[in-house]
Amino acid sequence: MAFLCKWCSYTGADLAGTSRMEYKPNVHAIRVMCSGRIEPTFVLKAFRQGADGVLICGCHPGDCHYQEGNYKCLRRFHLLKRYVKQMGIEPERIKLEWISASEGKQYAELVNSFTQTITELGPCHIKETMEVLT
Amino acid sequence: MAEEKQKIKMAVYWGAACGGCCVSVLDVHEALFDVVAAADLVFWPIALDTKYQDVEDMPDGFIDLTLYNGAVRNSENEHIAKLLRQKSKILVAYGSCSHMGGIPGLANFSTKEEIFDRVYHDTESTINTERVVPQPEFEVAEGVLELPVFYNDVRTLADVVEVDYFMPGCPPQTARLVEVFTAIVTGAELPPPGSVIGAGDKAQCDECSRKKTENKGVKKFYRPWEVVDDGETCFLEQGILCMGPATRTGCDFRCIQGNAPCRGCYGPTPDSTDPGAKMMSAIASVIDEKEPVAIDKVLDDLVDPAGYFYRYSLPSSYIRRKMS
Ligand code: SF4
Ligand code: SF4
Ligand code: FES
Numbered sequence: 001m002a003f004l005c006k007w008c009s010y011t012g013a014d015l016a017g018t019s020r021m022e023y024k025p026n027v028h029a030i031r032v033m034c035s036g037r038i039e040p041t042f043v044l045k046a047f048r049q050g051a052d053g054v055l056i057c058g059c060h061p062g063d064c065h066y067q068e069g070n071y072k073c074l075r076r077f078h079l080l081k082r083y084v085k086q087m088g089i090e091p092e093r094i095k096l097e098w099i100s101a102s103e104g105k106q107y108a109e110l111v112n113s114f115t116q117t118i119t120e121l122g123p124c125h126i127k128e129t130m131e132v133l134t
Numbered sequence: 135m136a137e138e139k140q141k142i143k144m145a146v147y148w149g150a151a152c153g154g155c156c157v158s159v160l161d162v163h164e165a166l167f168d169v170v171a172a173a174d175l176v177f178w179p180i181a182l183d184t185k186y187q188d189v190e191d192m193p194d195g196f197i198d199l200t201l202y203n204g205a206v207r208n209s210e211n212e213h214i215a216k217l218l219r220q221k222s223k224i225l226v227a228y229g230s231c232s233h234m235g236g237i238p239g240l241a242n243f244s245t246k247e248e249i250f251d252r253v254y255h256d257t258e259s260t261i262n263t264e265r266v267v268p269q270p271e272f273e274v275a276e277g278v279l280e281l282p283v284f285y286n287d288v289r290t291l292a293d294v295v296e297v298d299y300f301m302p303g304c305p306p307q308t309a310r311l312v313e314v315f316t317a318i319v320t321g322a323e324l325p326p327p328g329s330v331i332g333a334g335d336k337a338q339c340d341e342c343s344r345k346k347t348e349n350k351g352v353k354k355f356y357r358p359w360e361v362v363d364d365g366e367t368c369f370l371e372q373g374i375l376c377m378g379p380a381t382r383t384g385c386d387f388r389c390i391q392g393n394a395p396c397r398g399c400y401g402p403t404p405d406s407t408d409p410g411a412k413m414m415s416a417i418a419s420v421i422d423e424k425e426p427v428a429i430d431k432v433l434d435d436l437v438d439p440a441g442y443f444y445r446y447s448l449p450s451s452y453i454r455r456k457m458s
Binding site: 039040041045061071072074078080082083086087089125129133134 | 415455457
């Protein structure tokens with residue numbers, strides 16, 4: 001599952017697509033207005049619904065269309081990682097990267113490397129664990 | 135005159151609870167006379183010597199109003215929850231534990247095995263060379279003795295039965311109980327089933343009287359004992375964690391009025407389901423740093439984010455227990 005901000009990262013991902021770069025098809029991308037719009041709830045809900053990893057992308061620092069959104073995102077990300085770790089979830093399952101509108105290639109590489117990380121970690125059992133009360 | 139009115143039948147039960155919710159019912163003080171004038175208490179283990187058998191003997195739907203407090207931690211809590219559901223017209227999840235898991239819900243950071251190991255083997259004061267642990271069934275000469283089965287997960291009341299209303303609070307503010315009780319006995323129109331009652335629909339911060347500025351720039355968080363609270367500035371702005379941004383109103387600011395930050399017992403605001411997630415978002419907004427290293431340094435001040443953000447709500451949150 002990937003959350004991409006509309007202004008830079010989604011455009012970057014689009015570029016990866018239109019330039020016909022090869023990248024792993026495992027990622028479902030969701031476009032949001034700004035990385036600052038990505039609430040911790042979105043990430044937790046994605047895991048709860050069965051995502052094995054969550055990728056968050058925004059504009060490079062200083063380039064956010066709404067100025068401060070990506071800094072907010074960065075702080076949330078750091079906090080979320082600490083929280084998921086306490087919950088016994090590998091923090092590597094959440095990744096934040098800055099992707100600009102011209103970085104189609106970087107996006108493709110990122111998707112490939114993140115997919116690789118998640119494959120190595122194996123499937124995430126959050127969904128099953130949360131659904132069955134024992 | 136009161137005699138002529140049909141009294142309602144009422145039950146109060148405690149599952150995995152501390153007893154505080156039952157005491158909050160007693161805290162109506164002299165209004166207790168009005169309560170007993172309007173309601174027959176047919177089952178209330180803390181105060182009355184009624185037995186489970188008495189409840190089993192009641193016809194279905196016999197009780198008009200049941201306040202179930204406490205989480206569901208073991209098979210006994212679950213059994214009585216189901217029994218009371220069957221016997222009650224209105225079932226209220228009363229208090230944080232029943233609503234969201236509450237303090238007992240923090241046990242979802244551990245497994246049943248870990249809890250048993252700690253309690254029956256490892257505590258500093260335990261000598262248990264025969265490694266005796268409670269068994270749900272034990273045969274003695276007179277027959278089989280039974281104990282409730284201890285579950286691995288602490289559950290909310292709504293995890294095991296259909297709940298009509300949720301009344302938040304640890305414990306619920308007694309004034310709210312009186313309001314809800316009065317509404318029920320006077321036959322006032324009640325909100326749709328599944329609603330939160332006896333609480334506001336704003337966030338604590340929206341109505342809090344502490345002084346806040348637009349510019350909350352926190353560079354360091356403190357434990358409450360590390361700073362001298364000035365008594366008037368927003369706790370968060372002083373770098374003291376306060377659950378106000380993610381917590382519903384309704385308690386009349388019990389903690390804040392007492393110069394202590396809100397801990398979140400009234401649960402999430404209506405627009406969110408997961409108070410901890412909302413709180414993480416709020417905390418991320420007030421930190422005044424932009425570099426990863428500096429951000430991490432501020433976050434190091436938060437010793438136990440998961441335990442703090444989900445103090446009352448772990449079993450009802452997205453990640454409702456620690457993965458093992
Ligand atoms: S954070 Fe706490 S002290 Fe500050 S406004 Fe909100 S409820 Fe009041
Ligand atoms: S201030 Fe917060 S923790 Fe205290 S009673 Fe109110 S909701 Fe509960
Ligand atoms: S618009 Fe791209 S991060 Fe804010």
